[in-house]
Amino acid sequence: MHDTPTLLQLRAVAKHFGGVAAVGGLSTTVRKGTVHGLIGPNGAGKTTVINLITGLFHPTDGEILFDGHNLEAKPPHEIAALGISRTYQNVRLFSGMSALEQVLTGCFLKRGSSLFASFAGLPAARRNWEEARAKSLLLLARVGMAGKADVLAETLSYGEQRRIEIARALGSDPKLLLLDEPTAGMNHAESQAIGQLVHELRDSGLTILMVEHNMGLVTEFCDSCTVMNFGKLLAEGTPRSCIDDPEVQAAYFGRKNDAKRIQPVG
Ligand SMILES: Nc1ncnc2c1ncn2[C@@H]1O[C@H](COP(=O)(O)OP(=O)(O)OP(=O)(O)O)[C@@H](O)[C@H]1O
Numbered sequence: 001m002h003d004t005p006t007l008l009q010l011r012a013v014a015k016h017f018g019g020v021a022a023v024g025g026l027s028t029t030v031r032k033g034t035v036h037g038l039i040g041p042n043g044a045g046k047t048t049v050i051n052l053i054t055g056l057f058h059p060t061d062g063e064i065l066f067d068g069h070n071l072e073a074k075p076p077h078e079i080a081a082l083g084i085s086r087t088y089q090n091v092r093l094f095s096g097m098s099a100l101e102q103v104l105t106g107c108f109l110k111r112g113s114s115l116f117a118s119f120a121g122l123p124a125a126r127r128n129w130e131e132a133r134a135k136s137l138l139l140l141a142r143v144g145m146a147g148k149a150d151v152l153a154e155t156l157s158y159g160e161q162r163r164i165e166i167a168r169a170l171g172s173d174p175k176l177l178l179l180d181e182p183t184a185g186m187n188h189a190e191s192q193a194i195g196q197l198v199h200e201l202r203d204s205g206l207t208i209l210m211v212e213h214n215m216g217l218v219t220e221f222c223d224s225c226t227v228m229n230f231g232k233l234l235a236e237g238t239p240r241s242c243i244d245d246p247e248v249q250a251a252y253f254g255r256k257n258d259a260k261r262i263q264p265v266g
Contacts, residue, residue: 004031007176007207008053013062014231015048022048024231025062030176035198035208037218037225037239041252045231046211047089050178053209054086055079067175085174087165089181089211093153099164100149103136106171132171139167143197159190166197177201179210183217195221215243227251 008030015023023045030036038046051057053064055076064071069082085106093102140149143163148156153164162182169177179198183191195217198208202223212218218225219239227235227242229251235242242248 004033006030007032007067008209009065010049010053011063011065013049013052013064014060015045015052015057016060021231023052023059026228026231026233027062028226028233028236030207030209031224032207033202033205034223035202035210035221037222038209038211038228039213039215039218039225039242040228040234044228046228047180048231049228050086050180050209050211053079053178054084080172080174083173083175084178085169085172085176086178087162087169087180087182089184091158091161091165093161093164093168095154097153098150099140099145099153099156099167100133100136102153102164103139103167103171104132106139106168107132107135108171136167136171139170140164142170142200143167144193159186159193162186162194163197170201174206176207176209179208179212181211181213183212183214191217215239219243 006029010026010028012025012027013023014021014025026045026049038049040046048057052059053066053071055071055074055078058073066079066082066084071079071082074082094105097105137146137149140146143166145160145163145167148160148164153161156164166177166179166182182198183194186194191214198210198221202208210222212222222239224237225239225242226233227245227248234251235245235248
């Protein structure tokens with residue numbers, strides 16, 4: 001694993017909100033072609049890290065390096081263009097749009113041609129539109145939603161909506177996909193299916209950084225992980241070595257020697 005090239009590196013990254021150090025000097029590395037888990041108790045700073053990587057926030061201190069670029073002060077659209085895409089902790093789909101239209105919006109993020117130009121029917125825009133449509137259909141198939149293209153997204157099940165979000169995030173051809181709690185609110189079978197999908201995406205060449213609370217999924221589907229607590233690095237390595245770490249167990253449960261409670265669940 002250590003021979004695998006680095007895709008993302010955080011160097012002593014800090015983010016303060018007033019007096020709160022949401023992230024307090026975190027250094028960690030995500031290697032190419034891996035599924036990397038970002039875990040830690042509630043309020044540890046995981047979502048803030050995702051927001052820093054995607055440019056929604058800028059670090060108070062430290063630097064974030066991605067694929068040879070320093071992301072310092074770059075706005076979200078530039079970071080997306082470099083190859084970083086994300087989903088959110090809560091499903092964020094547009095109401096009144098079909099599954100296909102949701103994914104199309106992700107494709108147009110990359111193309112730089114507006115949906116309005118396409119609707120106006122200009123030849124180049126028309127061609128763009130057809131290509132984006134074909135690509136969106138492929139992406140829907142890739143996330144197991146081939147038959148749902150024309151269905152209004154809000155009428156789909158929660159698990160299906162999550163898949164649509166992933167397809168939309170793939171529309172901009174990312175190198176790194178950030179998933180913020182992709183299995184939140186899902187039952188065991190749905191969570192396992194998301195884990196399988198994540199593996200398929202990794203095996204097709206994508207790198208995935210995933211915030212996940214389900215330790216069963218982390219041990220089963222992540223190649224490596226970073227554990228945060230109070231905005232700082234608590235442990236990193238294989239999921240098993242992290243979960244077995246008494247400091248990690250203490251952070252989750254306030255006491256040591258309680259490994260059973262963070263065995264795979266479900
Ligand atoms: N915009 C903000 N303004 C002020 N404080 C914030 C802001 N965003 C996050 N925080 C604080 O930073 C800390 C880390 O929050 P964050 O949401 O990153 O944690 P988390 O690990 O993702 O938690 P959870 O697992 O509950 O989603 C918390 O104390 C939170 O209240």
